[in-house]
Amino acid sequence: MDKWTRHHLLDLQGLSKEELETILETAKSFKEVSAREVKKVPALRGKTIVSLFLEPSTRTRGSFELAAKRLSADTINMSGTGSSLSKGETIVDMAKNIEAMNVDLIIVRHADAGVPYMLANNLKAAVVNAGDGCRSHPTQALLDMFTIKEKKGRIDGLKIAIVGDILHSRVARSNIVGLTRLGAEVTVCGPSTLIPIGIEKMGVKVSYDLNETIKDKDVVMLLRLQKERQHENYLPSIREYAIQFGVNKNRLRHAKKDVMIMHPGPTNRGVELSAEVADGEYSVILDQVTNGVAVRMAVLYLTLGTKEAED
Amino acid sequence: MDKWTRHHLLDLQGLSKEELETILETAKSFKEVSAREVKKVPALRGKTIVSLFLEPSTRTRGSFELAAKRLSADTINMSGTGSSLSKGETIVDMAKNIEAMNVDLIIVRHADAGVPYMLANNLKAAVVNAGDGCRSHPTQALLDMFTIKEKKGRIDGLKIAIVGDILHSRVARSNIVGLTRLGAEVTVCGPSTLIPIGIEKMGVKVSYDLNETIKDKDVVMLLRLQKERQHENYLPSIREYAIQFGVNKNRLRHAKKDVMIMHPGPTNRGVELSAEVADGEYSVILDQVTNGVAVRMAVLYLTLGTKEAED
Amino acid sequence: MDKWTRHHLLDLQGLSKEELETILETAKSFKEVSAREVKKVPALRGKTIVSLFLEPSTRTRGSFELAAKRLSADTINMSGTGSSLSKGETIVDMAKNIEAMNVDLIIVRHADAGVPYMLANNLKAAVVNAGDGCRSHPTQALLDMFTIKEKKGRIDGLKIAIVGDILHSRVARSNIVGLTRLGAEVTVCGPSTLIPIGIEKMGVKVSYDLNETIKDKDVVMLLRLQKERQHENYLPSIREYAIQFGVNKNRLRHAKKDVMIMHPGPTNRGVELSAEVADGEYSVILDQVTNGVAVRMAVLYLTLGTKEAED
Structure with missing residues (x-):
């Protein structure tokens, strides 16, 4: 595979064997960063990544935020209980508002299957699925x-x-x-x-x-x-x-x-x-937990290296 | 107008036409920063900005925090429900404690009109009003x-x-x-x-x-x-x-x-x-949401460029 | 004293007069950093520090996070109510999971006396006690x-x-x-x-x-x-x-x-x-509040300068 072209990571369904292997290879090189004395590379400096966890989570959110910080991105946590988000239309509206702050990537977790797909269909920002209902993780x-x-x-x-x-x-x-x-x-x-x-x-x-x-x-x-x-x-x-x-x-x-x-x-x-x-x-x-940070660094890095049009 | 001299931004009441225009002009140049690949300038490096949102808010707080991060300031979120803050005296006490950590600027939102004014009267740190009751935003x-x-x-x-x-x-x-x-x-x-x-x-x-x-x-x-x-x-x-x-x-x-x-x-x-x-x-x-970040960058930048005595 | 050798700060019980004085001396030099225009030194760049406050706290957590940020460390807040942490075994398990993300230091507060000691016994990451029950602070x-x-x-x-x-x-x-x-x-x-x-x-x-x-x-x-x-x-x-x-x-x-x-x-x-x-x-x-940041900078700096084996 020459170059990563997917703007979002919503599930593994549509990914080819080569694409899966590209993520795993990229993660391997990032795992080494987390083992250094200075666990930080400037790869995503000046990028803005938002955590939008509408289902409670400390670990997965922490793993993603660490991944973002080790790549030098700016992170904002906009997680909440999502109680005011009963209608699908409303969460798209909320995400569009977040995106409008020139956000590059939104990491989303939601109790309802399909929410990350809805966001990806409506946003120019990259969307990474951190778990949606019983569907994908x-x-x-x-x-x-x-x-x-x-x-x-x-x-x-x-x-x-x-x-x-x-x-x-x-x-x-x-x-x-x-x-x-x-x-x-x-x-x-x-x-x-x-x-x-x-x-x-x-x-x-x-x-x-x-x-x-x-x-x-x-x-x-x-x-x-x-x-x-x-x-x-x-x-x-x-x-x-x-x-x-x-x-x-x-x-x-x-x-x-x-x-x-x-x-x-x-x-x-x-x-x-x-x-x-x-x-x-x-x-x-x-080991799974340790590798989680490396894999998430790879996913953030690869998706942010693309433009919306490429997907 | 030659130079910005206000230490706090509490309302628009006392601001002259020239001061309003200075903020809008400054925001214009910061809007360009958020449109760059690397959305970050070192203007407020080493400054400490605290979010003190005592009324629930995700969007406005996020907008301010993004503004602070894109200016390279350090941000701390000390928001809470404020349930223990029934008396005015107590919130001033709380804010003085935060200020004592060598905090440069406090962004405050409160359900009671007048709280940001009380803080400004009692603090050397700059105070930016992020909404107080029915009064100002x-x-x-x-x-x-x-x-x-x-x-x-x-x-x-x-x-x-x-x-x-x-x-x-x-x-x-x-x-x-x-x-x-x-x-x-x-x-x-x-x-x-x-x-x-x-x-x-x-x-x-x-x-x-x-x-x-x-x-x-x-x-x-x-x-x-x-x-x-x-x-x-x-x-x-x-x-x-x-x-x-x-x-x-x-x-x-x-x-x-x-x-x-x-x-x-x-x-x-x-x-x-x-x-x-x-x-x-x-x-x-x-567009309003996008411009919110630019305007808040301008407000943080201008107020932090002043000393308390200048106000 | 030539060199700091303790990997954790759990209480003051075991510290010698010289060790106490080393912390106070180190804090003195860090106090000066917080008084500068640019309140930031690169001492802990690329280090990862996690706040694990399982008892409500805004001020102490804020003081530690500011201390970490002024030393340029990356900080993640994984605080929560800890309601799901009824058994001692489980909090060690949780902390081991956090540590597995290549975390260098965990700041822990817990309503039960002894929790920081349990973590220190089970982790390679440095542990700093931010208050455990009625025991130590x-x-x-x-x-x-x-x-x-x-x-x-x-x-x-x-x-x-x-x-x-x-x-x-x-x-x-x-x-x-x-x-x-x-x-x-x-x-x-x-x-x-x-x-x-x-x-x-x-x-x-x-x-x-x-x-x-x-x-x-x-x-x-x-x-x-x-x-x-x-x-x-x-x-x-x-x-x-x-x-x-x-x-x-x-x-x-x-x-x-x-x-x-x-x-x-x-x-x-x-x-x-x-x-x-x-x-x-x-x-x-x-003054106590101001000095809190300086002392915490000293503690984070000294403990992170050691390796687990040295304790």
């Missing part, structure tokens, strides 16, 4: 892919399980798209109530039995369980979920010797995985 | 004046209508002062319950009929209607207000061909104006 | 010590009273440790219900009579009274407290001519001291 998937490639040397041909509440997970959806495009063999595994019917069409296998699934996997990616799912009758109990789909040392005995355990955080220790596993030798959870 | 008026001058080439001699809840509007008050000083002929228009008795003393005409008023106006400035006014018995209903004072395409047929529609935002689409008009050819709403 | 004590030394020329041999709710005060605890180490003679004074039994073991005298105590003191340090103490049955009434332990002009007649009145802020005027005294000639309350 492209930078999370990219940091997961970066971490897998860094640790395993490749993604192509790996057997990867994504375990948990697939139905409500934007992390799962974005990872399925990205990982399958780079040649991984993905299996989703969880309670039948939490696996969407027809998910096989996304090119994945389905399993309801983690003991069976874990046997031949190179990577096991656990999803955060929202505790309210129990009250929504998706689950008999959290305890039951932990017994069937939680990963503890015992369950890891069935796994490959070099299995890699991932989790997008924050973890429910004792539910998706035991503390022992979270802090143990197979876990790369903190 | 000088940077909003300045950005409106800047936008009118930019689009119409002049303010002197223009016929301008300010439409809506004049009674509770600091935006209206500051605009009346500034626009009349620069020679505009201002008419206020709204329901009789929402026009203060004796407003003519400010040098404006009064109208209760928008169809009549709109005919010869060069500029129509709509004010945001607080929906709670209905429950306070100022209005029979929001719908009734929209019918009588909302601007839609139909009503614009009575207007001049080059009428300019303004609104300080955020708009209630369907109330003060229709979506069609808000996004249409006569609207300069987003 | 080392930078407040350091700024108090700095102010005393600046105004009185020395600490050794001074007679200092700390007045108020000693039982619940981290400010009192840290000051007792620091001031006695530098040779001051410290007396704690307050209602018997609010003075912990056995406090004499910390090397202080105890008094229940402020009129008697105030007579020979060089410095009187007042503590903020939490008004909820009344409902917790520690006090008959706030009014009663003000009569017995509040400092007004009348009570100052018993004091030395050059007595110095301190208060960590925010003050309850009319309770711990009268407005007249707070704003009067003996008060150094605003």
